[in-house]
Amino acid sequence: MTRILLRKMKKNQTGTITAVKVGGELGRRVREMGLVPGTQVTIQGRAPLNDPVALRIMGGTLTLRNNEADFIEVEVENDTA
Amino acid sequence: MTPQYTIALAGNPNAGKTTLFNRLTGARQHVGNYPGVTVEKKEGLYQVDETTQANIVDLPGTYSLTAYSVEEVVARDYLIHEMPPAVINITDAANLERHLYLASQFMELGVPIVIALNMIDVARDRGITIDAKKLAELLTVPVIPISARSGEGVPELMLAAVKVAREQKVWQPLVLSYGDDIDEALLEMEALIRAGSFLADLYPPRWLALKYLEKDEQIISKGETTAAKTGAVELHQQLLTRTQWVSDHLMATMETYPEAMVADHRYGYIKSILRQGVISRVYDENRIYTSDRIDRVLTNRILGPLIMLLVLLGLYHFTFTYSELPVTWLGNFFDWLSGTVNHLFPDGPLKSLITSGIIAGVGGVLGFVPIIMFMFFGIAILEDSGYLARVAFMMDRIFRIFGLHGSSVMAYIISGGIAGGCAVPGVMATRTLRSPRERMATLLTAPFMNCGAKLPVLALLIGTFFTRNQAGFMFMLTLLSWIVALVVAKFLRLTVLKGEATPFVMELPPYRLPTFRGLAIHTWEKTWQYIRKAGTVILGASILLWASMTFPGLPQADRDVFEAQRQVIKSGQLIAIDQQKRLAVVDGAEAEQALLNSLAGRLGSGLESVSRLAGFDWRTNIALVGGFAAKEIIISTLGTAYSLGDVDPNSDDSLAQTLGASPNWDQVKALALILFIMFYSPCFVTVACIIREAGSWRWGVFSMIFNTTFAFLLATIVYQAGKGLGLTG
Numbered sequence: 001m002t003r004i005l006l007r008k009m010k011k012n013q014t015g016t017i018t019a020v021k022v023g024g025e026l027g028r029r030v031r032e033m034g035l036v037p038g039t040q041v042t043i044q045g046r047a048p049l050n051d052p053v054a055l056r057i058m059g060g061t062l063t064l065r066n067n068e069a070d071f072i073e074v075e076v077e078n079d080t081a
Numbered sequence: 082m083t084p085q086y087t088i089a090l091a092g093n094p095n096a097g098k099t100t101l102f103n104r105l106t107g108a109r110q111h112v113g114n115y116p117g118v119t120v121e122k123k124e125g126l127y128q129v130d131e132t133t134q135a136n137i138v139d140l141p142g143t144y145s146l147t148a149y150s151v152e153e154v155v156a157r158d159y160l161i162h163e164m165p166p167a168v169i170n171i172t173d174a175a176n177l178e179r180h181l182y183l184a185s186q187f188m189e190l191g192v193p194i195v196i197a198l199n200m201i202d203v204a205r206d207r208g209i210t211i212d213a214k215k216l217a218e219l220l221t222v223p224v225i226p227i228s229a230r231s232g233e234g235v236p237e238l239m240l241a242a243v244k245v246a247r248e249q250k251v252w253q254p255l256v257l258s259y260g261d262d263i264d265e266a267l268l269e270m271e272a273l274i275r276a277g278s279f280l281a282d283l284y285p286p287r288w289l290a291l292k293y294l295e296k297d298e299q300i301i302s303k304g305e306t307t308a309a310k311t312g313a314v315e316l317h318q319q320l321l322t323r324t325q326w327v328s329d330h331l332m333a334t335m336e337t338y339p340e341a342m343v344a345d346h347r348y349g350y351i352k353s354i355l356r357q358g359v360i361s362r363v364y365d366e367n368r369i370y371t372s373d374r375i376d377r378v379l380t381n382r383i384l385g386p387l388i389m390l391l392v393l394l395g396l397y398h399f400t401f402t403y404s405e406l407p408v409t410w411l412g413n414f415f416d417w418l419s420g421t422v423n424h425l426f427p428d429g430p431l432k433s434l435i436t437s438g439i440i441a442g443v444g445g446v447l448g449f450v451p452i453i454m455f456m457f458f459g460i461a462i463l464e465d466s467g468y469l470a471r472v473a474f475m476m477d478r479i480f481r482i483f484g485l486h487g488s489s490v491m492a493y494i495i496s497g498g499i500a501g502g503c504a505v506p507g508v509m510a511t512r513t514l515r516s517p518r519e520r521m522a523t524l525l526t527a528p529f530m531n532c533g534a535k536l537p538v539l540a541l542l543i544g545t546f547f548t549r550n551q552a553g554f555m556f557m558l559t560l561l562s563w564i565v566a567l568v569v570a571k572f573l574r575l576t577v578l579k580g581e582a583t584p585f586v587m588e589l590p591p592y593r594l595p596t597f598r599g600l601a602i603h604t605w606e607k608t609w610q611y612i613r614k615a616g617t618v619i620l621g622a623s624i625l626l627w628a629s630m631t632f633p634g635l636p637q638a639d640r641d642v643f644e645a646q647r648q649v650i651k652s653g654q655l656i657a658i659d660q661q662k663r664l665a666v667v668d669g670a671e672a673e674q675a676l677l678n679s680l681a682g683r684l685g686s687g688l689e690s691v692s693r694l695a696g697f698d699w700r701t702n703i704a705l706v707g708g709f710a711a712k713e714i715i716i717s718t719l720g721t722a723y724s725l726g727d728v729d730p731n732s733d734d735s736l737a738q739t740l741g742a743s744p745n746w747d748q749v750k751a752l753a754l755i756l757f758i759m760f761y762s763p764c765f766v767t768v769a770c771i772i773r774e775a776g777s778w779r780w781g782v783f784s785m786i787f788n789t790t791f792a793f794l795l796a797t798i799v800y801q802a803g804k805g806l807g808l809t810g
């Protein structure tokens with residue numbers, strides 16, 4: 001298990017959120033969408049210009065910009081590839 | 082009969098709130114605005130049984146009850162001040178965990194809610210079973226599975242809501258634990274608030290303490306003003322100090338924020354309830370569904386943008402091609418009306434007022450109606466189907482550079498990003514943007530696009546002065562309009578609309594087939610709003626503009642001179658055709674004199690000393706003043722100013738010949754004028770819409786002054802540079 005930033009996750013990779021290190025409006029928006037520690041996320045894909053990123057979470061799809069994903073830490077299975 | 086109960090509808094965006102509201106109230110709905118903000122307030126009546134009626138209030142869709150967006154403040158203030166006896170919280174059954182986050186905040190406040198598990202049929206198809214009874218027991222609120230689309234469960238939901246409303250229970254806030262540090266602080270702060278009965282008439286004490294800890298700006302500033310008035314300054318300070326202490330403590334020990342702890346624990350509470358056998362699934366939660374398969378194509382790296390381009394082109398064609406026929410009908414009708422009045426009334430100011438002021442004004446307003454209807458129908462399809470969110474997703478990277486949002490692209494294209502649109506529906510289309518600063522920047526810059534009314538004017542000038550490669554030239558102008566709109570948007574975002582980017586975090590809702598009923602209601606609502614709000618302003622402005630181009634009329638002495646000339650021609654020995662031609666020349670000259678003598682004419686010639694810098698003479702100035710009513714009027718006003726009589730903007734080439742042959746005109750002047758027309762003040766229909774959408778007349782005035790100044794600077798630079806290079810004639 002390794003901790004990485006959400007931005008670094010690859011397509012179709014799954015992980016569990018361990019920390020969301022941002023307050024203020026962004027922090028609140030991120031949390032009200034369900035991005036809180038303990039939640040499982042899977043990268044569904046990225047926009048044509050690589051940003052924003054689309055995530056599967058709690059059975060729905062969310063998008064956020066890469067610079068917003070930078071505040072979210074995720075624990076993922078060790079990358080064996 | 083007056084409704085006995087008020088029942089509010091609340092829920093996340095995309096939970097199906099509008100569908101339910103339309104099903105409940107049908108056509109019996111009323112759309113207004115919440116005082117002071119541009120958020121829509123929808124109300125409607127629902128017949129519960131023969132003797133019971135309920136007034137349904139549709140609250141804006143929100144994900145939570147913080148105070149960051151206008152929608153949230155409106156929803157929260159409504160709940161706190163109106164205290165509705167029952168609130169239906171609509172949730173998406175297939176996304177229950179996330180949707181219960183809002184429910185948990187209603188319960189913290191003590192709002193009497195009934196939870197509607199909407200789209201239960203979709204959930205069932207996905208192999209999700211929800212034990213509504215168990216969920217109701219655990220949450221201690223009624224839970225009713227429904228499908229707003231098919232109507233399944235809706236009567237039961239309403240019965241449950243009415244039952245709650247009848248009970249008139251005292252609001253019972255839910256007490257949750259948010260971890261030791263916060264719980265401890267909450268207890269102390271709650272005791273302080275109770276002791277001082279601080280804001281006791283409005284908020285439950287524990288909830289108020291929680292909002293202080295969450296650093297809720299609206300509540301804290303309210304606390305500050307109330308404290309100053311009631312002499313509770315010390316109490317307010319104590320609450321802030323305690324909040325700061327918890328905040329510092331959490332940062333030092335766990336590197337987190339109080340509001341984060343609170344949110345985490347709310348989710349913890351929801352998870353703990355759902356874990357007790359409420360939801361059972363046949364498939365994995367993140368299984369791939371049809372909607373995701375569609376997304377693999379529609380947001381594909383290469384196919385996605387291509388399809389998007391086709392869809393936007395399609396919307397554009399749909400709007401402007403199909404609305405053409407009704408627009409022509411309306412145009413013909415108003416021409417006929419004008420003609421009839423022309424016959425019925427004697428010549429004079431009254432006739433002129435009716436034809437040029439009132440009929441032209443009303444015609445101008447109604448002429449946009451078909452365009453607006455078609456455009457909103459098209460947008461409603463894109464929005465309700467979920468595609469609009471994908472457009473924002475794909476375009477965001479580019480628009481973000483300019484301080485805008487992925488959704489800004491729609492407003493630009495409709496306004497004339499593909500030459501020939503219209504800024505009126507474009508400005509109205511910015512409503513789909515939920516980020517306030519990005520939305521303002523979009524609606525202020527959308528009028529820079531080349532709308533359909535500027536096209537004939539630009540075409541005339543290009544056709545006269547830039548005869549080589551006209552299509553290429555037009556394309557360059559379209560490109561230029563995009564560049565200017567984006568750069569100005571960036572400039573606005575760095576100055577008057579300064580501020581961080583609004584968080585983009587957004588849902589990509591599953592694709593859904595829109596319902597015709599939903600589309601029809603949506604389209605009618607927007608169109609009616611336009612007619613009602615814009616109509617009154619525009620009619621007034623049209624009359625004002627007419628008056629300024631008509632009064633004061635020519636002095637009697639001057640009119641006598643023209644009349645004498647006519648008499649000479651009439652009495653002369655000329656064949657009929659020659660006589661008519663000469664009479665037309667005299668009529669034209671009189672019209673030119675009258676225009677020059679009018680208020681607008683005096684303004685035009687008065688401004689000549691300034692406008693010379695950009696190469697505009699008084700004739701051009703008057704035409705540009707006329708263009709404020711509608712850009713295509715520039716041609717007919719120029720025609721009058723060059724004493725050509727009535728010039729038809731579409732077919733008459735006498736103006737082109739006159740301009741082309743005039744020694745006063747050359748390519749540099751024409752280019753300066755083209756640039757000015759592209760970027761100067763929006764027409765007043767657009768200004769009226771900007772005022773309405775921005776929620777303040779100041780933004781309307783701003784767009785008139787700012788755009789005109791900007792356009793004038795640009796035109797001056799081009800003209801002076803051209804002159805300096807010796808390119809002028």
